[in-house]
Amino acid sequence: MVSTIAAQPIQELLAKGLVWQGQQQLEDSAQRYLSTGYPELDKTLGGGWLAGSVNELQLAQNYSGELALLLPLLREVTGTVWLNPPQEPYAPGWHHQQLDITQQYVIRTETERDALWALQQSLQAGCMPVVLAWFASLSATAVRLIQQCAQQHQVTVFVFTSEQSQTEARAYTNRLLLERSAKGFFVNVLKRRYGWPLPPFPCAVDRHLPKRRLAKATAQVVHGPW
Known part of the structure; x- marks a missing residue:
């Protein structure tokens, strides 16, 4: 494996994300980061969610937190686009969680092609600083195009997928696997900027879940986003 990697041109390795360019962290220090709200996750991601980035959140179980x-x-941003959420968002739930319900926009599409088009249009409009999008999976080409558009218009994107078995490189800024066990909610860092992947570590999302939702999340039978 080592000899195979060594034989590849350095630019090819960089494109695949197999080389950590530590020196670039200083060059990118002027870029804006959005706090995740969790100090350990902020530290792990180099400061938080990078503004204008595309992040993949793989779900071992749906509705786990x-x-x-x-x-x-x-809660901090001015508005959010929700593209094809798996359940119908609940406006009173948004209000309970201190989100401005007048600045939450839900888009439904019938095909994945339409969903990609709607995502691209949402990014180009630049009206909402955050887009949440649910896809079964995205090709490397689609991710690269979305990343370029998100960076250009400074919109931060989160793509929710099921747990992925493929190992092909994707241009996501971060790739996280989210899972819940009897011990709590865990974040597994599959890819991050300027650092190696990390094993699962606990994240205190449960403080944001109402008791009834927390009980269902623990049982892995939650039927709605809040």
Whole structure:
């Protein structure tokens, strides 16, 4: 494996994300980061969610606390686009979680092609600083195009997918696997900027879940986003 990697041109390795360019962290220090609301996760990601980035959140189980992970960010930004959420968002739930319901926009599409088009249009409009999008998976080409558009318009994107078995490189800024066990909610860093992957570590999302939702999340039978 070592000899195979060594034989590849350095630019190819960089494109695949197999080389950590530590020196670039200083060059990117002027870029804006959005706090995740969790100090350990901020430190792990080099300061938080990079503004204008595309981040993949792989879900080992649906409704285990993935939206609670983003809740501190959603409370701080001026609005959010929700593209094809798996359940119909509940406006009183948004209000309970201190989100401005007048600045939450839900988009439904019938095909993945339409969803990609809607995502691109949302990024180009630049009206909402955050987009949440649910996809079964995205090709490397689609991720690269979305990343370029998100960076250009400074919109931060979170793509929710099921746990992925493929190992092909993707241009996501961060790739996180989110999972829940009897011990709590854990974040597994599969890819991050300027650092190696990390084993699962606990994240205190449960403080944002109402007691009834927490009980269902623990049982892995939650039927709605809040």
